[in-house]
Amino acid sequence: MSGTLSGVSCLVTGASGFVGHRIVQMLLEEEDLGELRVMDKTLSGQLLQTCDRFQSKIPLKVLEGDIRDPEFLLRSCQGVDLVIHTAAMIDTIGRVNKETLMSINLHGTELLLESCVQNNVRYFIYTSSMEVVGPNTNGDPIVNGHEGLVYKSTLGFCYGESKRQAEQAVLQANGRQLQNGGSLVTCSLRPTYIFGEGSQFLQLHLDQALQNRGVFHRISKKEALANPVYVGNVVWAHVLAARAMMGPGTAQKIAGNFYYICDDTPHMSYSDLNHALGRELGLEVEDRLAMPYPLLYFVASVMELVSFLLRPFFRFAPPLTRHLLILLNTTFTFSYKKAHKDMGYKPRYSWEEARRLTTTWMATILLQRKEEMKKK
Template identity: 40%
Template sequence: MFLILIKRIDQGTENVIQACVENGVPSLLYTSSMEVIGPNHNRDPFVRGSEDTPYQVINHMPYPRSKAEAERLVLEANGIQVQGGQTLCSCSLRPTGIYGEGHQLMREFWEECVRRGGVHVGGIPDQVEHGRVYAGNVAWMHVLAARALREAPQSVAGEAFFCYDDSPYKSYEDFNMQFFAASNFRRVRVPLVLLFLMAFINDLLRWILSPVYNYTPLLNRYTLAVASTSFTVGTDKAFRHFKYTPLYSWDQCRQRTQEFVDSFGRDKRA
């Protein structure tokens, strides 16, 4: 099933590239993901890494594998000729953990705490940190990169860029919990080995139930590996290549996201 999924995504990317060729489209911007790089299967940390930081990329899960293959196809298509004699210029953007208004995983995280009676169960080590980037700044980087592809293609063609802003480095748990203060959730820490056992059981249940029920728990071995492995970026490549700076400051990102989170309780009461 995984190979079929990846093959379909690859075929879709190839179809997009072919459509650019046949219709004389000279610019192609791909929305990739930090997960094309990592965290890898060995859970090696990537701390303040840039686009040029050496890192052993090991992707076993379908999502990072499919994103990595699609990104490869897009970047390799850079420089091919399209209808009308122009040259296709392509680049890729790799957001780290996106957050902001409408972030469904943040809502699910909050609702899970509510179902447990106001208890957040976690156990990610304190030293783990992740890079986060506000959705509005990701969108702004797309606007600037697309503009550069049209007006100054030599600055971005064939390149990949991490999406970043001034959001603080925290674990996914700590980052989400900073917005949940008004909910007064109690935090219960469990040993990391127990979390891995719970993740294994969830994966086993998903496999057993798959013929009759789509069991999709938030905690599984893959999500726990990502959550327990530090992955942060420290780069200014997007600024150097197409003058990107965040459109929204951290204070604005925090305020907008907090207003979104505060709506959870109102929605539940309604």
């Protein structure tokens, strides 16, 4: 039997982010919380508008500060029962240096865990990523992977490594004794590639398609299958994980475990996902990669070498890296069976509904771009 979030004081970090903001929305709309605290380094206008709409429903506290500030974290966690930690620096092409990534994604998580222990925060959910697994540098595929799968994970990229170490810290903290003698309960959720309204990656691909006469660039081979997940289903999984943590029959199942989070979106390449979402808007996708994959790999290697040579003078983030190329062109799919078994997770949104909602949002972006073009 799952628990309830009624009367719970919850802190959401990264609350202005793509996933964090949607978690805040769902908690405010559907849960009878005792209090909600929203935290981010910079609070977006969109988040503040959401908070304004619900300020009469439950006590809301807005916290603006850095995840690397231990004093700020200690104050933020006082009196909290549940932390949902989505805050992270996301970097797919090496734009951010390793020290910054580790300080935010790993050290910030460690500081937050310590603040929970000091403040007797009982429950902690970490938003991880499938990139803590891979793909590895060999591009070895995974088909319908599960939590018990052993995969030779030779991560060649700082972002995935920072998330992997942070997840380890979260799971190892499960069972830590709190100041009041209780114990910390933690779990980690590993979403696959997340799409939906507000996705910065989808918006980037859309802008590139507009510059390419309404045609998405082919960035992944048709046969390189991923299982994208709709943002609404990722958020729903977080709520179910929180309920399960507080349920007498489910708390021990979920404690100290990680879960792959995906849904029933058809398995397809990243490029074909873009096309599936943009087809009704008249957008097309290129038939093949710009050049053969081995040649693309060589180009990415050269770009990385140039970036390395220029580093003493300035930071050049190559638009294509070997890691990104492998990520986009490796079959990497997972199953959500364990999440269903342990926390009752089933996708709340069907593929048809997720596609409709996302395409409608994409249409508004296209309209904005056309208005911007008229003003130039």
